[in-house]
Amino acid sequence: MTESRFTRDTAVEAVGAGRYRGEVVEGWSVSPVGSVPNGGYLLAMAARAMRDPTPHPDPVTITAHFLAPPRPGAVDIDVEVVRSGRRHSTVRGELHQDGRPMVALLGAFGDLSAAEGPTRQDRRPVELPPVEECEAWADEAQRRAEAAGEAPPGFALRFDRRTPPGMMGWSQGRPVGRGRMGGWIRWPDGPMDGLGLLAVADAYPPAVFNSGEGELGWVPTLELTVQVRKRPARGWLASMFTTDSVTAGYLEEDGEVWDAEGDLVALSRQLALAARPAH
Amino acid sequence: MTESRFTRDTAVEAVGAGRYRGEVVEGWSVSPVGSVPNGGYLLAMAARAMRDPTPHPDPVTITAHFLAPPRPGAVDIDVEVVRSGRRHSTVRGELHQDGRPMVALLGAFGDLSAAEGPTRQDRRPVELPPVEECEAWADEAQRRAEAAGEAPPGFALRFDRRTPPGMMGWSQGRPVGRGRMGGWIRWPDGPMDGLGLLAVADAYPPAVFNSGEGELGWVPTLELTVQVRKRPARGWLASMFTTDSVTAGYLEEDGEVWDAEGDLVALSRQLALAARPAH
Numbered sequence: 001m002t003e004s005r006f007t008r009d010t011a012v013e014a015v016g017a018g019r020y021r022g023e024v025v026e027g028w029s030v031s032p033v034g035s036v037p038n039g040g041y042l043l044a045m046a047a048r049a050m051r052d053p054t055p056h057p058d059p060v061t062i063t064a065h066f067l068a069p070p071r072p073g074a075v076d077i078d079v080e081v082v083r084s085g086r087r088h089s090t091v092r093g094e095l096h097q098d099g100r101p102m103v104a105l106l107g108a109f110g111d112l113s114a115a116e117g118p119t120r121q122d123r124r125p126v127e128l129p130p131v132e133e134c135e136a137w138a139d140e141a142q143r144r145a146e147a148a149g150e151a152p153p154g155f156a157l158r159f160d161r162r163t164p165p166g167m168m169g170w171s172q173g174r175p176v177g178r179g180r181m182g183g184w185i186r187w188p189d190g191p192m193d194g195l196g197l198l199a200v201a202d203a204y205p206p207a208v209f210n211s212g213e214g215e216l217g218w219v220p221t222l223e224l225t226v227q228v229r230k231r232p233a234r235g236w237l238a239s240m241f242t243t244d245s246v247t248a249g250y251l252e253e254d255g256e257v258w259d260a261e262g263d264l265v266a267l268s269r270q271l272a273l274a275a276r277p278a279h
Numbered sequence: 280m281t282e283s284r285f286t287r288d289t290a291v292e293a294v295g296a297g298r299y300r301g302e303v304v305e306g307w308s309v310s311p312v313g314s315v316p317n318g319g320y321l322l323a324m325a326a327r328a329m330r331d332p333t334p335h336p337d338p339v340t341i342t343a344h345f346l347a348p349p350r351p352g353a354v355d356i357d358v359e360v361v362r363s364g365r366r367h368s369t370v371r372g373e374l375h376q377d378g379r380p381m382v383a384l385l386g387a388f389g390d391l392s393a394a395e396g397p398t399r400q401d402r403r404p405v406e407l408p409p410v411e412e413c414e415a416w417a418d419e420a421q422r423r424a425e426a427a428g429e430a431p432p433g434f435a436l437r438f439d440r441r442t443p444p445g446m447m448g449w450s451q452g453r454p455v456g457r458g459r460m461g462g463w464i465r466w467p468d469g470p471m472d473g474l475g476l477l478a479v480a481d482a483y484p485p486a487v488f489n490s491g492e493g494e495l496g497w498v499p500t501l502e503l504t505v506q507v508r509k510r511p512a513r514g515w516l517a518s519m520f521t522t523d524s525v526t527a528g529y530l531e532e533d534g535e536v537w538d539a540e541g542d543l544v545a546l547s548r549q550l551a552l553a554a555r556p557a558h
Contacts, residue, residue, distance in 0.1 A: 083347075117529070222387055
């Protein structure tokens, strides 16, 4: 089995006591104001470093505070195990570049394959139209152009995303009127694991763009927390992200991700800032 | 204006560079397995220390990981400002006792009185029966007994809580059948501020007790994140906490708190563990 691009691009290596080095790769940048690496991508890379000194592979809950965007290139991730228990390890992380902190993290890691306890689902799964009725964001022409070096690497190509008809209408001035965003999602080139879900939790444009709240500028994430519940089954994931409360520019975005077996695999919540664009 | 008991009992003093000392007071303990200080109380005390070196009084988002319960008595809180910006300060905290870490924290603080940006509410406020139709948890006889030293200080007396009829039926074997818990809440003796909301976010028994999932033992919180949106207006707060997804023992509890002006003042989410009781 070949490694997915996500796995390659979030690789880290130990370079000293409690320090890991990773490479922020250009193709994971979004471009709202210059080129900014996607937050979920940075979170996944840091989580890979943070779990390394523990016997616990799965981030059962991990929080990232985004302080400043690193440039593409080398970053260091400092890792400190705060508590090492039988069932969970609690770990602090800090991703920095040129000595400047960029992402501060705190997470608990466990082993979901060994989790035991009651299971009860009162939540209704995310409902989406069939994949074949949804819209792909990146078509084959784009993929060929990037592969041939004829186009810059694009964030849209990192995921295979299919959105329900109308979900992207906000980009042509037709928001759906509620803060909802999401669709089917998977890697284009390999299976999804628990770390991949951290990137899935930040893979869509802000849900608030669909609220009809009028023109908003850049919506930077202050903090993102993801709970991973299950390593996903093979196949498409169904995801939905919701913003219901915007308070003087502060907004939450709550996400749910379900797998092909109909199980909830992740819950996410972020705090972001919405601002009117400067003119 | 006299200080509320909450303000007194969460007081901290600087005792060195980046170190604060607080006193965990007996009356904030819950007693599921021995006497364990309430998590929201510890979070609020730590947040008071964490905001001290910043110009930002309000915890706009703060995350606590609960590692081990301190005993009543002195605790130290180590505080490190990771980034100090114009609008937000990002701060790490660690509450420890006898050199052992008990709570690890990461938060962003701001000044909500200066927040500017769009406001939009698509969430329906928590609906509760009128206060006078709800049930008080602590009556005057209890209060008098504690004040006279005739009864041990009780967590139930720290808050003035009024729950809708039936909400506490789980304790007599009549759960409502969904993971819901909440009601009206305020301090018995003073106004509520942003730090108080951190305690409100953890002031009720686990919502999962109302799910009808059968007998559950102790439901320890692994992690609690609270977003504070507004300093609450004077008066009763309406709160509701919800657990919809229990996965092999892992469960979320999502909270909303609204103030007497009808504004959302806090959103919370915790990750907790449910286990069958050992017999």
